[in-house]
Amino acid sequence: MKLNIKNPLVFVDLETTGIDVIKDRIVEIAVLKIHVDGREELKIKRVNPGVPIPPETTAIHGITDEDVKNEPLFKEVAKSLANFIEGCDFAGFNSNKFDFPLLAEEFLRAGVDLDLRKRKFIDVQTIFHKMEKRTLGAALKFYCDKEIENAHSAGADSYATYEVLMAQLDKYSDIKNDVEFLAEFSAQTKNVDFLGRIILDEKGVEVFNFGKHKGKSVVEILEKEPSYYAWMMNGEFPLYTKKVLTNIYLKMKQK
Secondary structure: OOOOOOOOEEEEEEEEOOOOOOOOOEEEEEEEEEOOOOOEEEEEEEOEOOOOOOHHHHHHHOOOHHHHOOOOEHHHHHHHHHHHHOOOEEEEOOHHHHHHHHHHHHHHHOOOOOOOOOOOEEEHHHHHHHHOOOOHHHHHHHHHOOOOOOOOOHHHHHHHHHHHHHHHHHHOOOOOOOHHHHHHHOOOOOEOOOOOOEEEOOOOOEEEOOHHHOOOEHHHHHHHOOHHHHHHHHOOOOHHHHHHHHHHHHHHHHO
């Protein structure tokens, strides 16, 4: 089967210093680019996170401070990476909750404002959990009867995710071989920002999805309680969430 895509599709997998989207940093990134004609192109790059890698994290992916001490910082490779994924849709495993939000944070810290608003995001883990509820290793075994070699290396995990998606398309007749369908099917909510702090409700209105104002219109809250904007901008929210909030705030002020 050939993947039915209108734009190149990149499978992204990150190895990081931890699991905090705001505080942690990338130490290795793999981008498997599937071109419209089916051609595959894999780029794997280690980067110096600029902070120590905790031993418990090294125990998972095997990357030490020594391994990355002479590698470039993310900001030094950000522009070339942005050029490589420009115009692409995205896929990954648990990527909507982790890889894509963290990657967006790294780009913003590097001063690269990558426009992702028109991109589609497929989370293969969500498809798997909706259909079978397992992990990536179990998914590869279940769908492809394979074991992951070099698990928790970015390249191996990217290829495993790609193989699982292709097998899912073969197995489930009610899952369309279409990026727009897959992106919507694998989305938990209609997120405006990556982590879903702001989402679209059933009417397409931007609403908060956390805290005391959960379910309430962002614009209405900012109009009634302007200090809430300042609280979020000064709080420990992802840079991308703050960017989305600022865009809404500026549009509101222009009306």
